[in-house]
Amino acid sequence: MSKLFTPVHLAVPEGPGLTLRNRTVLAPMCQYSVTTLDGVPHAWHLAHLGARAAGGFGLVFTEAAAITAQGRISDQDAGIWNDAQGRAWSPIVDFIHSQGAAAGIQLAHAGGKASTYAWLPQQVAEHKIGSISATDGGWETLGPAETEIFGLTSPWSMTLEQIAASVQDWADAALRADAAGFDVAQIHAAHGYLVHQFLSPLTNTRTDAYGGSFENRTRYAREVITAVRAAWPAHKPLAIRFSGDDWVEGGWRIADTVRFAAEAFELGVSAFDLSSAGIGKYHGPSGPGFQVPLAAAVKQAVPDAFVTAVGMINDPSQAEQVLVTGSADGVSIGRAALKNPNWPAVAASELGASRDDIPFAAQYWRAHW
Numbered sequence: 001m002s003k004l005f006t007p008v009h010l011a012v013p014e015g016p017g018l019t020l021r022n023r024t025v026l027a028p029m030c031q032y033s034v035t036t037l038d039g040v041p042h043a044w045h046l047a048h049l050g051a052r053a054a055g056g057f058g059l060v061f062t063e064a065a066a067i068t069a070q071g072r073i074s075d076q077d078a079g080i081w082n083d084a085q086g087r088a089w090s091p092i093v094d095f096i097h098s099q100g101a102a103a104g105i106q107l108a109h110a111g112g113k114a115s116t117y118a119w120l121p122q123q124v125a126e127h128k129i130g131s132i133s134a135t136d137g138g139w140e141t142l143g144p145a146e147t148e149i150f151g152l153t154s155p156w157s158m159t160l161e162q163i164a165a166s167v168q169d170w171a172d173a174a175l176r177a178d179a180a181g182f183d184v185a186q187i188h189a190a191h192g193y194l195v196h197q198f199l200s201p202l203t204n205t206r207t208d209a210y211g212g213s214f215e216n217r218t219r220y221a222r223e224v225i226t227a228v229r230a231a232w233p234a235h236k237p238l239a240i241r242f243s244g245d246d247w248v249e250g251g252w253r254i255a256d257t258v259r260f261a262a263e264a265f266e267l268g269v270s271a272f273d274l275s276s277a278g279i280g281k282y283h284g285p286s287g288p289g290f291q292v293p294l295a296a297a298v299k300q301a302v303p304d305a306f307v308t309a310v311g312m313i314n315d316p317s318q319a320e321q322v323l324v325t326g327s328a329d330g331v332s333i334g335r336a337a338l339k340n341p342n343w344p345a346v347a348a349s350e351l352g353a354s355r356d357d358i359p360f361a362a363q364y365w366r367a368h369w
C-alpha cells in the first residue's frame with residue numbers, strides 16, 4: 001500500500017479528530033465564477049469541487065472564500081461573509097461528504113491585493129489586469145500599511161479599530177463555515193494577502209504594536225488564529241496556509257515560518273500547508289516540488305501536525321516520495337487536478353492500489369474494472 005493512500009488523522013483540541021481517507025488534498029483555487037457578484041457559490045462550485053471529491057481526494061478545499069466583501073480579490077470571488085453564502089455552501093459540502101471526502105474552506109482576506117480584476121481569459125484579453133478601476137466598481141482596500149503591491153492601488157493603513165473588527169470578521173466567518181458543515185477551516189496566511197502582509201517586513205512598515213519586531217508582525221496572525229480557534233468547534237481541525245518564504249532578503253523567511261508555525265501549533269492549528277511568495281516579483285526557485293523543503297522544515301518544527309507540501313507535485317510517484325522521505329504528511333494538488341479531477345484515483349491505480357482501494361465514485365467503477 002502506498003503511503004499516499006494510507007488514511008491520516010488530524011488532531012483537534014477535543015474529541016477524536018478527523019480521519020482523511022488518503023493524503024491527497026485539493027489545493028484552494030479561485031474560480032472567479034460568481035457571476036452575480038454577491039459572493040454566493042452556485043452550480044459551478046458544486047460541479048468543480050464535487051468532481052474532485054468524486055475523483056478521490058481525501059480533503060477538498062474551496063477557493064479563497066472572502067471573509068468580508070472588502071477582502072475579495074475580485075468581485076467574482078465566492079465568500080463566507082454572510083449567511084446566504086453559508087447556506088449556499090452547505091449542499092456543496094454535503095455532496096463532497098457523499099463522495100467520501102472531507103470538506104475544507106479557505107478563509108481569506110486579500111488586504112491590499114483586493115479589488116482586482118478576475119484572472120480569466122476574457123478579462124486578460126480586454127487588458128483588465130490589476131486593480132479594478134473606479135468606473136468598473138473598484139473598492140478601497142485595507143492593509144497593515146500603505147505599501148503598494150505589484151503596482152496595485154495602495155491600501156489604507158488599518159487603524160487599531162479596523163484591526164480589531166477584522167479579527168472578529170475571521171471568527172464570524174468561521175462560525176458560518178461550521179454551520180455550513182465544513183470539516184476543516186484554513187486561514188489563508190500566504191501569497192501576499194492580508195495575514196501575510198502583516199507577517200512580512202516587505203509590506204508591514206507599521207511602528208505600533210502590529211509592526212516592527214517578529215512578535216509585533218505576528219500579532220495580527222496570532223489574534224486571528226486565537227479568534228478563529230475559539231469560534232471554530234474544538235472537535236474540528238484548524239489549518240493554516242503560509243508563504244513559507246518571500247524569497248527576498250529582508251522579507252519573511254523560512255526561519256520565521258518555522259518559528260511561527262510552532263507558535264501557531266500551540267494556539268491550536270493542527271494542519272499546515274506550505275506555499276511561498278506573493279509579495280513583489282518572484283525570486284524563488286521553480287521546478288517539480290520546489291516548495292517541498294519549506295514543508296520539510298515546518299514538519300520538523302511541528303512533528304505532530306499534518307503538514308502538506310504543494311507546488312508542481314504532478315506525478316504520483318513524486319508525491320509518494322515526498323511522503324516516504326518524511327518531508328510532509330500529505331500533498332496539495334492544484335493545476336494537475338484542474339487537468340484531471342480524478343488525479344487521486346489515477347494516482348492510486350498507478351501506485352499499485354488494489355481495485356478496492358482506489359478512491360473512485362461507484363458510478364465510475366467500470367473505468368477501473
Ligand code: FNR
Pocket residue numbers: 027028029030031063064106188190191241275310311312313332333334335336
Ligand atoms: C491558485 N492558488 C491559490 N492559492 C490559494 O491559497 N488560494 C486560492 O484561492 C488560489 N487560487 C488559485 C487559482 C488557480 C486557478 C491556480 C492555478 C492556483 C495556488 C494553488 O493553491 C497552488 O498553491 C498552486 O497552483 C501551486 O500548486 P500546483 O498547481 O503546482 O499543484
